[in-house]
Amino acid sequence: AWTLSETHPQLTHLCIYPVCKIEVPERLTVSHEALIKTGLADRCISVPVREATDADILLVHRSVLMSTKSPHLFTLQYGDVYFHPNIYHCAKLAAGAALQLVDSVMTGKVRNGMALVRPPGHHSMRSAASGFCVFNNVAIAAQYAKQQYGVKRVLIVDWDVHHGQGVQYCFEDDPSVLYFSWHRYEHQKFWPQLKESDYNSVGKEKGAGFNINVPWNKVGMKNSDYLSVFCHILLPVAYEFSPDLVLVCAGFDSAIGDPEGEMCASPDIFAHLTHLLMNLAGGKLCAVLEGGYNLTSLPQSVCQTVQTLLGDPAPRPANLDGPCESALESLHCVRSAHRQVSANVASNCWPQSEMTFIFTASSNNSLLLSPAELPTSDVTTKRIKLAEEEEDKLKKVEEEKNAEEEVWPEPPKRVAPAVRTALVLPNDVACPDGCKRFSSSEDPVIVNKLRLHFS
Structure with missing residues (x-):
């Protein structure tokens, strides 16, 4: 299934002010056109979109009132949010699209799906819009699934390159929702620049241990880094948690070429990430578009995700050279922080056995770590901070000298298996x-x- 939350007259809702140069209407149009061009749209069921009701929005937000008389003045109340007179309608459509997708999946009309929506949502908090986000689409969808369908456990995977602080704040004390986010952090220098985005923010009260943050403290993360975190952190916990529904904050600014993320993961990595998540919750997976601002890697990544949701085999992974030192350090810190929590919280979903999903391999380019490589004492990502800062300064100088548009090969062609039923x-x-x-x-x-x- 796929949903599209805007029609063309509404695509201008974040473009009335020239200051917003990256969250543009073309993000949806190029993604939609790519799905049509590749034939993927024809293989999907198109789900009609509705507006989220006030009752839906109030599942997460304290108010649904919004001034549209003076959008420019209203904009000044929030950070990095740009308002248009039509944005209230568009934001309700974006949230409603996510809910329609949840309805379709939970009722069995479709097995899984993706909602192409604008504006995005994972930064939006209970009482404040933030970071291009008006209503928190995925958070509303999670609460809706619990209320409407009696879902007991929801896994939210946020692979956007920014931390979804709105989702974290909404569920940080809720053990029925496991929230996982990796995000560019750079020791709190990257937006939203919150201490709560670091690895030691593990949740509060009954939700302690059910919030997992993996901070990227340098740019240029690759496929190997992403897969390592999935294998060593997310999947062991997710299988222990055993969700009834998987929601994905599908931000593709974590792909190569994106001006926000500055990462080096190729679009086909999202085929593998999606495939790994489809084994959870009986395949009930709803992906909702968040970021993604490179108009080449964005549609490629969307197509890779949708094609995997359709059941096509993932492409053969290439150029896997093992996680970098910074990624390993973040991975170690996350595991260390959560082991300390799990020792005190009996109901924590973190695996109690150190051997869970830990494998060894003789190859030097192994993505996986042996138990001996895991930290035995408190660790901190500050250990190599000074060295990284000096390295980053040199890199920026070099990049300014040799500034060229980044290019990468087209994702490998994936052949859909013949249907013989x-x-x-x-x-x-x-x-x-x-x-x-x-x-x-x-x-x-x-x-x-x-x-x-x-x-």
């Missing part, structure tokens, strides 16, 4: 959508084989 139906039963009915006179050999098989 057939079923004998009575003549008075309507043929399901997407299937073709044929009679015994058209292909008697196949029909006879089916009759023998089902007799």
Whole structure:
């Protein structure tokens, strides 16, 4: 399934002021066009979009009132949020699209899906818009799923390059929601520049241990770094948590070429990340678009995600050279912080066994670590901070001298497996959508084989 939360007349809602140069309407149009061009849209069920109701929004936010008479003055109350007279309608559509997708997945109409929405949502807090975000689409979807369908455990995976502080604040004391986020942090120098975005923010009260932050303290993270964090942090905890529904804050500013993220992960990595998450919650996965500001890597990443949701095999991973030192340090710190919490919280979902999902390999380019490599005492990401700062200064000087547009190869072509499912139906039963009915006179050999098989 896929949803699109805006029609073309509404695509201007964040572009009335020239100060907003990256959260542009083209983000949706290029993604939608790529899905059509690749034939992926034809293979999906298009879910109609509705506006979120006030009751839906109040599941997370304290108010749904918004001034549209003077959007410029209203904008000044918040950081990095740009308002247009039509934004209230667009924000309600964005949240409603996420809810429609949850409805479709939870009722079994579709197995999984992705919602292409603007404005994004994961920075929005209970009482304040923030970072291009008006309503917190994924947080509303999580609360809605719990209320409407009795979902007991929700996993929210935020692979956007920015920390979704709005989602964290909403669920930091709630053990029914496990929130995982990796994000560019650089020792609190990168937006939103919060102490709560560091690895030692693990949740509060009953939610202690159910909030996982993986800070990226340098740019240029690659496929190996992303996969290592999934294998060593997210997946062990996610399987222990055993969610009933997986929601993804699908921000593609963590892909190569993005001006915000400055990371080096290729778009096809999202095929692998999606595939790994599809084994949870019986495949019930809803991805909702967040960031992604490079108009080349964004549609590529969207297509890789949707194609995996459709069940196509992921491409063969390439150029895996193991996680970098900074990524390993962050990984160690997260595990150390959560081990301390799990020792005191009996209901914590963090695996109690050190050996859970820890493997060894003889190859030097292994993505995985042995237990001996894990820290045995308190660690901190400040250990190599000074060295990194000096290295970053040199890199920036060099980049300014040799400033060129970053290029990368097209993601490898993925061939969809042939569908070879057939079923004998009575003549008075309507043929399901997407299937073709044929009679015994058209292909008697196949029909006879089916009759023998089902007799």
